[in-house]
Amino acid sequence: MSKLNEDVYIYDAHCHLESIKDISEQRHLAVAATELKDSLELLRYRQTNSQAKIGLGIHPWYIKSNSTLTSITEKLEAAILEYQPDFIGETGLDKLKPEFGLQQEIFYIHLQLAQKYNLPLVIHCVRAYNELLAILSKFGSVRGMVHAYNANSETAKQLAKKNMLLGIGNTILNQNSQLSKSIEKIPLEQLLIESDAPYMPYGAKEFSSSEDCMFYAKQLAENKKINLTEIISKVNQNFITLFSSTVAR
Ligand SMILES: [Zn+2]
Numbered sequence: 001m002s003k004l005n006e007d008v009y010i011y012d013a014h015c016h017l018e019s020i021k022d023i024s025e026q027r028h029l030a031v032a033a034t035e036l037k038d039s040l041e042l043l044r045y046r047q048t049n050s051q052a053k054i055g056l057g058i059h060p061w062y063i064k065s066n067s068t069l070t071s072i073t074e075k076l077e078a079a080i081l082e083y084q085p086d087f088i089g090e091t092g093l094d095k096l097k098p099e100f101g102l103q104q105e106i107f108y109i110h111l112q113l114a115q116k117y118n119l120p121l122v123i124h125c126v127r128a129y130n131e132l133l134a135i136l137s138k139f140g141s142v143r144g145m146v147h148a149y150n151a152n153s154e155t156a157k158q159l160a161k162k163n164m165l166l167g168i169g170n171t172i173l174n175q176n177s178q179l180s181k182s183i184e185k186i187p188l189e190q191l192l193i194e195s196d197a198p199y200m201p202y203g204a205k206e207f208s209s210s211e212d213c214m215f216y217a218k219q220l221a222e223n224k225k226i227n228l229t230e231i232i233s234k235v236n237q238n239f240i241t242l243f244s245s246t247v248a249r
Contacts, residue, residue: 008229008232009027010193010214010232010235010236011193011235011240012028012029012030012194012197013122013145013192013193013235013239014167014169014196015029015030015032015194015196015210016032016196017038017042017045018198019197023045026050026051027051027052028051028236029049029051029053030053030054030055030122030194031052031055032090033055033056033058033090034062034090035058036058036076036079039079039082042054042055042056042085054085054086055090056080056089057076057088057090058072058091058110059090059091060091060103060107061094063099063103069106069109072109073113076110085119086119086243087119087120087122088110088113088114088121088144089121089124089144091106091107091110091122091123092124092125093107093125093131093132094128095126095127096126096127104131108135111135111136111138111139111142114142115142120143120145120243121144121145122145122147122167123145123146123147124148125146125149132146133162136164137162142162144163145165145166145167145192145242147167147194148169148194149171150177151182153182156185156186156190160187160190164190165191165192165238165242166186166190168191168194168216169193169195169200169208170196170201170216172216172219172220173219180223183224188230188231188235189238191234191238192235193217193220194213195208195209195211195212197212217231217232217235
């Protein structure tokens with residue numbers, strides 16, 4: 001394996017503000033909101049790290065059942081117009097959490113606005129891949145990534161048809177995961193690497209960080225029998241393609 005340049009790092013396709021220690025460090029990161037109240041802080045962060053991509057959205061764990069769908073739509077749209085995010089997210093579906101019906105309706109709103117403003121989506125999906133594909137089938141032109149992907153290669157193929165890349169995180173370190181069993185068949189063109197920092201630690205660690213992406217890239221290189229340099233160059237390129245704004249800010 002060729003030796004890596006010290007400056008080489010993985011562009012982290014999914015993390016959160018809480019994990020960022022040095023806000024002025026210029027680094028390619030896609031930082032997602034979990035609630036709309038994160039918007040201003042995210043905007044300020046992008047002002048100090050011009051390589052950061054920021055997302056606005058309501059994570060399915062943080063939906064409030066007392067808000068109406070109209071008010072959610074209005075608030076999300078107003079935030080998009082005010083803060084000009086690079087993507088919509090984190091949004092999605094989680095079967096292990098309550099209000100699955102409401103989650104689907106709120107996810108739908110995110111998709112509508114992503115389509116309207118031509119923004120990529122960062123999607124959280126836990127045990128809901130069928131429902132995710134069903135909702136995506138109602139939209140012709142959305143694109144984005146499914147973060148912390150853990151399903152088979154057939155589902156990956158279906159998601160590729162809907163312009164969805166897949167975020168690879170600590171699940172790749174578990175040789176028994178569905179992801180590890182199917183990764184050989186999933187093309188590198190569809191992959192991104194992510195830390196979900198600080199929320200996706202592995203081993204005995206309490207928190208994850210963007211630096212962990214290198215461990216996942218090494219495991220990916222091993223599983224796919226592809227040179228690490230090639231893995232890094234391709235996932236970084238995929239990051240740029242997905243998150244590059246089509247609208248000038
Ligand atoms: Zn996340």
